[in-house]
Amino acid sequence: MIWFYCSCALLFILKTSSAADTLLPNQILKDGDETIVSANFELGFFTRKQSLRYLGIMYYKKGENGTVVWVANREVPFADPMGTLKFTDNGTLQLVDVNNTIIWSSQPSKTLANISPVAQLLDNGNLVIKDNITGAFIWESFDHPGNTWLPGMKLGVDLVTGIHRNLTSWTTRLDPSPGSYTVSMDVNGYPQLYITNTIGESQQRVGSANGLGFTGMNGLIQNNVSEHEFVYKKEEMYIMFTLLNNSSFTKMILNYEGGFRQFVWNNNNQSWKKYNALR
Numbered sequence: 604m605i606w607f608y609c610s611c612a613l614l615f616i617l618k619t620s621s622a623a624d625t626l627l628p629n630q631i632l633k634d635g636d637e638t639i640v641s642a643n644f645e646l647g648f649f650t651r652k653q654s655l656r657y658l659g660i661m662y663y664k665k666g667e668n669g670t671v672v673w674v675a676n677r678e679v680p681f682a683d684p685m686g687t688l689k690f691t692d693n694g695t696l697q698l699v700d701v702n703n704t705i706i707w708s709s710q711p712s713k714t715l716a717n718i719s720p721v722a723q724l725l726d727n728g729n730l731v732i733k734d735n736i737t738g739a740f741i742w743e744s745f746d747h748p749g750n751t752w753l754p755g756m757k758l759g760v761d762l763v764t765g766i767h768r769n770l771t772s773w774t775t776r777l778d779p780s781p782g783s784y785t786v787s788m789d790v791n792g793y794p795q796l797y798i799t800n801t802i803g804e805s806q807q808r809v810g811s812a813n814g815l816g817f818t819g820m821n822g823l824i825q826n827n828v829s830e831h832e833f834v835y836k837k838e839e840m841y842i843m844f845t846l847l848n849n850s851s852f853t854k855m856i857l858n859y860e861g862g863f864r865q866f867v868w869n870n871n872n873q874s875w876k877k878y879n880a881l882r
């Protein structure tokens with residue numbers, strides 16, 4: 604009797620923990636439902652800009668309402684808490700409103716044929732649609748950065764697919780719609796990283812390759828919390844950073860005023876501490 608009880612409890616735990624970070628074809632996530640959770644992140648609906656609703660990825664339980672690191676419907680928020688995320692059987696994520704109108708969708712970068720799609724929120728905060736058989740990614744949120752650069756996320760250019768991975772600031776502190784600043788890599792000649800004010804059309808170089816590695820950045824991403832990794836190949840050129848210790852949490856933000864800052868989570872007082880900054 605006791606044995607029977609225990610094995611049921613174990614099955615239940617395995618079932619819920621394996622489903623928690625994944626959406627299967629024809630599954631949906633409604634505003635108000637439980638969120639999808641990985642080890643360090645969660646995917647769900649949240650409020651910004653008065654009472655508008657957005658779908659995004661947050662650092663899990665970092666701060667009172669989580670820390671938003673990526674927003675799907677930056678430009679088209681919901682006016683009501685009636686949005687739904689759908690995962691179609693051909694492997695597309697669609698965000699629909701109360702009338703089933705699609706307001707955002709993942710655009711597959713590869714053709715889909717004979718695949719077994721799953722959508723999974725990875726432990727590093729990357730939301731991926733992958734073929735469950737081969738493990739190949741069909742789409743990933745890290746290919747579409749917002750204002751936040753996370754460990755493991757590339758900034759640069761993929762010359763095969765033509766994807767530019769740039770950061771774009773929010774419009775204001777509470778409005779995720781694309782603002783005035785971008786961080787992007789210029790790959791004409793040796794790659795250089797720029798903050799561009801797209802309205803004033805001014806640029807500031809924040810880092811550059813010099814044949815030996817990547818310099819500049821003023822202590823951002825290369826410090827006692829994280830280290831940078833610069834890749835310069837004919838197929839792709841990018842800069843990325845990784846944590847020195849996976850029990851720490853960090854993020855780089857391009858804020859709405861063009862400040863480029865690294866924050867590190869302080870466990871003692873449960874807040875983000877500014878670590879290094881450019882502007």
Ligand SMILES: *[C@@H]1O[C@H](CO)[C@@H](O)[C@H](O)[C@H]1NC(C)=O
Nearest residue numbers: 649650651654666667668669
């Ligand atoms: C957290 O969310 C609640 C409910 O939306 C809101 O009242 C509160 O101000 C938020 N707190 C922070 C720190 O944003």
Ligand SMILES: *[C@@H]1O[C@H](CO)[C@@H](O)[C@H](O)[C@H]1NC(C)=O
Nearest residue numbers: 691692693694695697711715
């Ligand atoms: C996948 O299915 C959805 C809804 O059935 C459709 O809107 C979308 O165009 C399809 N996408 C592809 C790549 O076939």
Ligand SMILES: *[C@@H]1O[C@H](CO)[C@@H](O)[C@H](O)[C@H]1NC(C)=O
Nearest residue numbers: 682683685700701702703704
């Ligand atoms: C949904 O459709 C109804 C009826 O056409 C309309 O009144 C309402 O504004 C629509 N809601 C949204 C969010 O588009």
Ligand SMILES: *[C@@H]1O[C@H](CO)[C@@H](O)[C@H](O)[C@H]1NC(C)=O
Nearest residue numbers: 626627628719720721735736
């Ligand atoms: C994905 O693959 C794993 C491992 O092969 C399997 O256990 C799981 O059932 C598959 N899920 C789907 C939705 O196909």
Ligand SMILES: *[C@@H]1O[C@H](CO)[C@@H](O)[C@H](O)[C@H]1NC(C)=O
Nearest residue numbers: 767768769785787788789799
């Ligand atoms: C990224 O920045 C590059 C260089 O400024 C620009 O050519 C490209 O259009 C940008 N891409 C996006 C998606 O903003």
Ligand SMILES: *[C@@H]1O[C@H](CO)[C@@H](O)[C@H](O)[C@H]1NC(C)=O
Nearest residue numbers: 822826827828829877878879
């Ligand atoms: C890392 O560097 C910061 C500032 O440069 C310093 O305040 C902090 O104590 C250092 N931390 C460790 C673990 O060395």
Ligand SMILES: *[C@@H]1O[C@H](CO)[C@@H](O)[C@H](O)[C@H]1NC(C)=O
Nearest residue numbers: 846847848849850851852870
């Ligand atoms: C990583 O950080 C944890 C928690 O702060 C600490 O206990 C551990 O010793 C660190 N590991 C290394 C290799 O520094």
Ligand SMILES: *[C@@H]1O[C@H](CO)[C@@H](O)[C@H](O)[C@H]1NC(C)=O
Nearest residue numbers: 726727845846847848849850
């Ligand atoms: C941190 O985790 C990543 C992904 O699991 C792994 O590749 C990396 O080696 C880990 N780094 C350290 C310092 O443990």
Ligand SMILES: *[C@@H]1O[C@H](CO)[C@@H](O)[C@H](O)[C@H]1NC(C)=O
Nearest residue numbers: 869871872873874875876877
């Ligand atoms: C949290 O602690 C750090 C380090 O002691 C301090 O610099 C920071 O200002 C504190 N933050 C808050 C919100 O109290």
